[in-house]
Amino acid sequence: MDARLADPRELSGVLNKALQTLRMMQEQGGLVESASMAAAGDEFRRATDPVAVWLDCSTIEGSEAFVSKKALLVAYNAAAESAGRPQVTATAFGLSLHRLRPNLQEGQRTVAGELARVWLGLGLRSSEG
Numbered sequence: 001m002d003a004r005l006a007d008p009r010e011l012s013g014v015l016n017k018a019l020q021t022l023r024m025m026q027e028q029g030g031l032v033e034s035a036s037m038a039a040a041g042d043e044f045r046r047a048t049d050p051v052a053v054w055l056d057c058s059t060i061e062g063s064e065a066f067v068s069k070k071a072l073l074v075a076y077n078a079a080a081e082s083a084g085r086p087q088v089t090a091t092a093f094g095l096s097l098h099r100l101r102p103n104l105q106e107g108q109r110t111v112a113g114e115l116a117r118v119w120l121g122l123g124l125r126s127s128e129g
Contacts, residue, residue, distance in 0.1 A: 008085075015048065050085055051076065051096040058125055061101075065123035066109055068116040069094070075124055 004010055022041075025031040033041075047053065054076055059067075069090070077087040088096070097104060097119065105120040 012048075019045075049096075049100070050080065050083075051088070051093070052100050054079055055097075055100060060123050060125055061121055062123065063121060066107070066118045066120050067123050068109075068111050068118050069106075070116065071111075072119060072122070072124065 022031065026033060045052070058075065058079065059072075073088075073090055073093050076093060080087050101122065104122055107118055107120045108115055109118045110116070111118070
């Protein structure tokens with residue numbers, strides 16, 4: 001049982017169930033969360049959420065930055081595949097981005113001579129640097 005629960009895919013499920021239970025207990029008044037508990041929880045979620053970790057390592061934020069939605073998804077899925085994690089759909093990735101970077105805007109820009117849907121305020125880090 002310990003070996004099965006130690007599998008990263010199982011740990012993700014256990015974490016999600018624990019977070020759901022925590023939320024339910026808070027709503028019912030059974031648990032009061034202190035500011036330090038909330039901060040620790042946020043930090044833990046950021047550290048264990050593969051999309052959040054990848055965004056922190058592989059992207060930059062800036063008012064002039066933009067990246068095509070397709071390029072960002074392709075880059076994330078390539079990294080996920082090389083790390084042995086499942087790839088995500090465009091919809092799931094977009095929902096994660098909205099949750100993790102709520103200030104991002106969507107727009108259209110010309111990329112390589114063609115109009116493309118983009119994320120505004122976010123760019124991919126250079127692979128050279």
